Amino acid sequence: MGRTLVIFGAIYLGLLIFLSYRNRSSNSSSKDFFLAGSNIGSFLGLFTFAATLFSTFTILGMPDFFRVHGVGAWIFIAVSDLIMVFGILWFGYHLRTRVDKASFMGMAGFMAAVYRARWVGYIMFATAFIFLIPYVAIQIRGVATFLDQAFPDSVPLWVWAVGMVVVMLAYSEIGGLKAIIYNDLLQGIVLMIVIWIIGFVCLDRMDGLSGMFEKVATKNEALLSVPGPKGLFDFQFLFGSMVAICMIPFTQPQVSCRLVIMKDHRALGRTAMGLGVFAILVILPTMFIGMYGAFNYGDATAPEFLGNALIKDQSGPVGALVLIGLIAAAISTADSQIFALGGETRSLLYGEDKKMMKKARMAIVVFALLSLGFALMSSDELVLLARASFAGTALLGPLVFFGLFKKDPSLFKLLPILTGVSVLILVGANIGLYAAKVGGLRLDLILLGLLTIVALIGAATTKGTQL
Amino acid sequence: MTKKTIWKICCITVVIMAILTFTPLVTPVGRTGPEVMGVPYTMWVGFLQTVILVLITWVGTKVHPGFSDEEA
Numbered sequence: 001m002g003r004t005l006v007i008f009g010a011i012y013l014g015l016l017i018f019l020s021y022r023n024r025s026s027n028s029s030s031k032d033f034f035l036a037g038s039n040i041g042s043f044l045g046l047f048t049f050a051a052t053l054f055s056t057f058t059i060l061g062m063p064d065f066f067r068v069h070g071v072g073a074w075i076f077i078a079v080s081d082l083i084m085v086f087g088i089l090w091f092g093y094h095l096r097t098r099v100d101k102a103s104f105m106g107m108a109g110f111m112a113a114v115y116r117a118r119w120v121g122y123i124m125f126a127t128a129f130i131f132l133i134p135y136v137a138i139q140i141r142g143v144a145t146f147l148d149q150a151f152p153d154s155v156p157l158w159v160w161a162v163g164m165v166v167v168m169l170a171y172s173e174i175g176g177l178k179a180i181i182y183n184d185l186l187q188g189i190v191l192m193i194v195i196w197i198i199g200f201v202c203l204d205r206m207d208g209l210s211g212m213f214e215k216v217a218t219k220n221e222a223l224l225s226v227p228g229p230k231g232l233f234d235f236q237f238l239f240g241s242m243v244a245i246c247m248i249p250f251t252q253p254q255v256s257c258r259l260v261i262m263k264d265h266r267a268l269g270r271t272a273m274g275l276g277v278f279a280i281l282v283i284l285p286t287m288f289i290g291m292y293g294a295f296n297y298g299d300a301t302a303p304e305f306l307g308n309a310l311i312k313d314q315s316g317p318v319g320a321l322v323l324i325g326l327i328a329a330a331i332s333t334a335d336s337q338i339f340a341l342g343g344e345t346r347s348l349l350y351g352e353d354k355k356m357m358k359k360a361r362m363a364i365v366v367f368a369l370l371s372l373g374f375a376l377m378s379s380d381e382l383v384l385l386a387r388a389s390f391a392g393t394a395l396l397g398p399l400v401f402f403g404l405f406k407k408d409p410s411l412f413k414l415l416p417i418l419t420g421v422s423v424l425i426l427v428g429a430n431i432g433l434y435a436a437k438v439g440g441l442r443l444d445l446i447l448l449g450l451l452t453i454v455a456l457i458g459a460a461t462t463k464g465t466q467l
Numbered sequence: 468m469t470k471k472t473i474w475k476i477c478c479i480t481v482v483i484m485a486i487l488t489f490t491p492l493v494t495p496v497g498r499t500g501p502e503v504m505g506v507p508y509t510m511w512v513g514f515l516q517t518v519i520l521v522l523i524t525w526v527g528t529k530v531h532p533g534f535s536d537e538e539a
Contacts, residue, residue, distance in 0.1 A: 071507055071509050071510040071513070072494070072509065074509070074510055074513045074514065074517075075488060075493070075494060075509065075513050078513065078514075078517050079488055079493075079513055079516055079517055079520075082516075082517045082520035082521065082524075083481065083484075083485050083520065085520070085521075085524055086477075086481045086520060086523065086524050086527065089524055089527050089528065089531065090478060090481075090527075093531065093533045093534075097533065209504060209505060209506060210504055210505020210506070211505070212505075213502075213505050213506060213507055213510075214505060217499075221499065222497075224499040224507035224509075224510070225495070225496070225497050225498055225499050225507060225508070225509055226494045226495075226496060226497075226509055227496065233494070235489050238488065238489060238494070239489055242485065242488070265531070265533055265534050266528075266534055269527070269528035269531060269534060270528065272524055272528065273521070273524050273525050273528050276517075276520065276521040276524050277521055279517075280514075280517050280518070280521065284514075287510075
C-alpha cells in the first residue's frame with residue numbers, strides 16, 4: 001500500500017498546488033480573497049457546500065455511529081440534512097435579499113450592521129470562534145489519530161496534524177476562497193468515490209442489503225430500531241440535532257458566506273437540490289460500513305473498527321485511496337471553517353482594505369495554530385463533539401432570523417444580550433462546570449427555546465417586518 | 468394552482484414531514500417491522516423520507532416566488 005499511497009498522495013497534493021496557484025493572482029481585494037468575487041455557479045457551489053458540510057465525521061464518525069447506535073443514525077443525520085437543504089432554499093433566499101452583496105464581508109459584520117451595534121458582531125464572532133475551533137480541532141485530530149494507527153512505526157501523531165494544517169494554510173493563504181472552492185470540488189469527488197468503494201465492498205461481504213440486516217439482527221437486534229442499543233436516539237437528541245443542523249447554514253459562517261456568494265438565486269436553488277442528492281449518496285454507504293462493523297467488529301473500539309473496516313479489510317490501492325479521502329475530508333471542512341473565521345474577522349475591521357485584509361489573513365494563521373493546539377489535546381468522540389459545535393452555534397439562530405426578518409432589529413437589543421449570556425451558559429455546561437441537563441431536558445434545547453420565545457416577543461412588540 | 472400556492476404547499480409539507488420524524492410513524496420505539504426487502508422499518512421509511520424531501524426541494528426550486536422575480 002505504501003507505494004500506492006505515495007502515488008495517490010503526490011497526485012492529490014499536485015492538484016491542490018495547481019488549483020491554488022491558478023487562483024492566486026485574482027485576490028486583489030478582501031472581496032476577492034474572502035468571498036471569491038461573489039460569483040459562484042451551481043456546480044462549484046454544490047461541491048463547496050458538500051465538502052464543507054461532509055467532513056471527517058462523515059467518513060470516520062458516521063460508520064462508527066451506525067455500528068454503535070444503529071439505523072437511527074440515518075434519522076439523526078440524513079433526514080436532518082435534507083430538512084436543512086430545504087431550509088437553504090427557503091431562508092437562504094431571504095438572507096441573500098437582505099444582505100447587501102456589495103458590502104457583505106461576513107455574518108458578524110452583517111449582524112453588527114443590522115443591529116447597528118458592533119458588539120452584536122462580536123457576539124456572533126465569539127460564538128463562532130468558541131464552537132468552531134474545537135470542531136476544526138477534532139477534524140485534524142480524527143485523521144491524525146487514524147493515520148497514526150495506520151502507520152504506527154512512521155511519524156508521531158503531531159507530525160500528521162502539523163502536516164495537514166500546513167497544507168491547509170498554504171493553499172488558503174495563496175489562493176483565498178476561490179482556491180478553497182476549487183479544492184472542495186476535488187475533495188468532494190474524492191470523498192464520494194472513496195466512501196462508495198468501501199461501502200460496496202462492505203455490502204458485498206454482508207451478502208447484500210437484506211443479508212446485511214439479517215446478520216446484524218443475529219448480533220444485536222436493537223441496532224435495527226430507535227433509540228438504539230444505548231438509548232441515544234430519543235426524542236430530545238433527534239429533535240435537538242435536527243434543529244441544530246437546520247441552523248448551520250445561518251449560524252456557521254463557513255456555510256452562510258457560501259449562501260451569499262452564489263451568483264444568483266437560481267444557482268443557489270440548483271445547489272440546494274444537488275446537495276440533497278449528495279447528502280443521501282454520501283451517508284448511505286456509511287450505513288453499509290457501520291452495519292458491516294456491527295457484525296464483524298461489534299465489540300471493538302472505534303479506532304480498531306475503523307482501522308480494520310477502512311484499511312486492513314480493503315485491497316492495497318483502496319486503503320491508500322481511503323487515507324487520501326480522509327485527509328481530503330478533514331482539510332476541506334477545516335480550511336473552510338478557519339478561513340470563514342478570517343472572513344468574520346475582516347467583516348468587523350474598518351479601515352483601508354489592503355491593511356485590513358492583511359490583518360485578517362494573519363488571523364487565519366492564528367486560528368489554524370489554535371486549532372492545531374486543540375487537536376493535540378482533544379478527545380476522540382468525533383460525532384458528539386461535532387454535534388456540540390452545531391448545538392452551540394445554533395443558539396445564534398433566533399438572533400440571525402430576527403435580524404433577517406425585522407425591519408429594524410436594533411430596536412430590540414435584549415435578544416443579542418441574552419444570546420451572549422446563553423452561549424456562556426452552554427459553554428459552562430460543555431466544559432463540565434455544571435450538568436448539561438435541567439430537569440431531564442437538554443440545556444441547549446432549553447436555551448434555544450427561551451431565545452426563540454424572546455425573539456417572538458420582540459417580533460410582536462417592535463415595529464415592522466422586513467418581508 | 469399558482470406557483471406561490473405550490474411553494475406554500477412545499478413549505479407546509481416539509482414542516483409536517485419534520486414533525487412526523489419524531490412520531491411512531493417514522494421512529495417507533497423498538498420496532499423493526501414491517502420490513503421492505505429485509506430493510507428495517509425506520510431505515511426504509513427514513514430513506515423514503517429523504518427521497519421525498521429531495522423531490523420537494525426540486526419542486527421548490529421551480530416554484531420559489533423569489534426566483535420568479537429574478538427571472539422577470
